Amino acid sequence: MPWSRLILTSYKLEAASMLCLVALAGCTSSPDETDPEPMGKEIPIHLFVPGALTQDITTVECTLSDGTATSCYEITVAGSPANYDVGPFCPGSTAATEAEVGIWLDGENLYDITGQFILNLSQIYNDDHWMLHDEKGRVRVTGTKEAFEAAARPDVAEEYENYCVEGRMEWLEGGEPITTTVRIPVVPVRRNTGTRAAPPLGVTFNGVRIDAAAPVDAILGAYTIAAFDDCGGHVNPFEGYHMHAATGCGEVGVAPHGETAPFALALDGYTIHSPMSGADLDTCNGHSTDAYGYHYHARPPELNGVLTCFAGAIVDQRGRPPGGGPPRGGPRRGPSLEAPETHDHH
16 A cells, blocks of 8 residues: 555646746756766666566767766556556545545645545635535546636636646546656766755656645645545646656565655655655755665655756756656756755644
8 A cells, every 4th residue: 555645737837847846947057067877877777667668778978967978778667556446536526535536735735535525625725715515525636628628727727726736647638648768877876965856766666757846835825636546646638647746656666674665766766765754865955875775765755856956967857858848948057066964743
């Protein structure tokens, strides 16, 4: 059973991501000194599970964000998880139980979107305008592609306020998952200063794209709840199914004592592991161990977002927008990685 449970978004994700990147534009500066991964490990492409990829991984020449010319793996993930079913998301009524629904997170708390949660929204957010259900207890859900696209816009029309917003795989073009292609350095290259993470953050070993934090303020501001499934994923028209938080789905292998198992590759080539409390992690949520070398731990799902920055150099993906979405901005300067900090995951 997953470690916790998670959300759904839409066009609002695109708008908020772009606003975030614009806000960070003033943080760019000259590249930092870089060093190869101390252990010299190639990234573990063997961890991708059957069905996660749509084609064989190839090796291509590439240039990293610091100007380093190197070799990269070109990886195309299927856009649909190879080892679990997508959904469920929104409740149908105020009688819905935990087993029937997905989750919602708001940057502070993680909720099962049960019928009781729907009934409690006005108390949770201290606003009497919340009313996602009618007098018969039926929850207003975006039940068509047209309703989903209208409710998921940044400028949500008034008639779609107080809706639980969910997308479905069959509403994607041709009813097919949207693949994502990324280039990731064969051997990661560490930086002294982190690079702020812009989507895609990476790809999971079961075939799913990882996006940045969801714009929960915009979602709540429209009196909508963007439902995630238990694995932290949702569907939108740009990327199809993708994830915003790690809840324990898709882990590969058995982790040694005191560690958690990996479930994804970040764009800089380091593995991403499930959240872990009590560890001394740097500002990008990473640390080094004998078993794994340098790697990340995903942030707790309620905090909204798997990673906030990359510790390694990445390939500029701007000219090759994965998943059919609009091009995104390039790398931004992040925090120093020299001094680790302790993260309290509780």
